[in-house]
Amino acid sequence: MNSTINRITLVLYLVINTLFVEKYASRITSLHWLIAIVYIFVTCAIIWMVYRYIAYCKHPYKWLIAILVCLVVFAVGIQYAIDPLSLNVDRWSALHNFLSGFLNGQYPYGQQTHLGGYGSPFPVWQLLHLPFYALGNVGLSIIVVSVLFFLTYNHFYSAKSTLAASILLWISPAYWYEVAVRSDLITNIMLSAIIVEWLINNRVKLQDNIAWIGLILGLTLSTRLIAVIPICVIYGYEFLQINWKKKCLLVLLVIAVFSATMLPFVFWEGSTLLFFKYNPFVLQTRQGSWLVLLIFACLAIGITIWMREKMTYRWAITGFLLTGLVAMAFIEKMWKETLWTELFSSTFDITYLTVALPFYIMHIASALVAESSIRVSNS
Secondary structure: OOOHHHHHHHHHHHHHHHHHHHHHHOOOOOOHHHHHHHHHHHHHHHHHHHHHHHHHOOOHHHHHHHHHHHHHHHHHHHHHHOOHHHOOOOHHHHHHHHHHHHHOOOOHHHOEOOOOOEOOOOHHHHHHOHHHHHOOOHHHHHHHHHHHHHHHHHHHOOHHHHHHHHHHHHOOHHHHHHHHOOOOHHHHHHHHHHHHHHHHHOOOOHHHOHHHHHHHHHHHHOOOHHHHHHHHHHHHHHHHHOOHHHHHHHHHHHHHHHHHHHHHHHHHHHHHHHHOOOOHHHHHHOOOOHHHHHHHHHHHHHHHHHHHHOHHHHHHHHHHHHHHHHHHHHHHHHHHHOOOOOOOOOOOOHHHHHHHHHHHHHHHHHHHHHHHHHHHHHO
8 A cells, every 4th residue: 555644544454453363362372472463464465455356346336245245144143142141341231221221211321231330322322222122132233334334335435445345344353343242332433434424425514504513413422422523523624714603603502412312311310420420421531531632632633734635534534533542541541550561451441442443444445446446557
């Protein structure tokens, strides 16, 4: 891959997935380092083959459909082959038990997970899982949103790029880990990426759509705080350019929409939501601090200004910001508690690194197809 940004994106994609391979392989064999090395070589070989042959693919859409069907079948099979109560990850039961309590008249944010924890997602994200709860498996959301993610990508870009992206997802152990444990974190970010692509490709300008974008931001904020970052990346520079009246109106709209989703739960049992040790605000910010957020905000503003004419790199830049936020939170915790060798312990949740994966996949896939086409045309 030619440009520096392309290479960095590819390296980060490999690093995130290799961390998962290393962490979980180390629990079953002393040769975990060898498995990690083999994974890197095999993945690089597959990526090279995509670069080498994707331009010659005559029926990319048929191959894409085949891969997506296999992905759905394999993902469903994995989920139903594993007893969710045996999992040491409770994101699925945070959703399930929230909705169970909600439908039975019990305060949702007071419902414990099967591991004794509490749910961190905000109300919109919880309620979006009602159809999957009705089906008996909230973990199905990752499968449905994955398909929507690729259908959206295919709608706006070439079938070859979407095919390349689907292959990159298939060879991502980090993604399959999320599927196996019925996690919803990467699902949330994929939905955010879908929203971003619809906004960009339908040329929705902030200047002319304050109310519409304020509504979208408010509702997205009511899933997870981190989910608004991709939307803020594409509108950051434009936000700096609009007048103060529109700036204030947008901020007030976002706060109003977000508050409207939270108020029913405040009125229901406000002491539990606002003053509870494990309320969703606390749980979503426990990995970092205000210092991390301040540094991240300064970096985000600087990058937003820098990339105002470099929107072709928006996927990679979004991924860099998300990875940077998680990395800064981890480094700060390691520094404060002298835990430099504990990355794979329960103290650090490396699944947070998966939030950047959809954006790295989109960027790498686009770059591979573009460079492959150039190589063929020049040959």
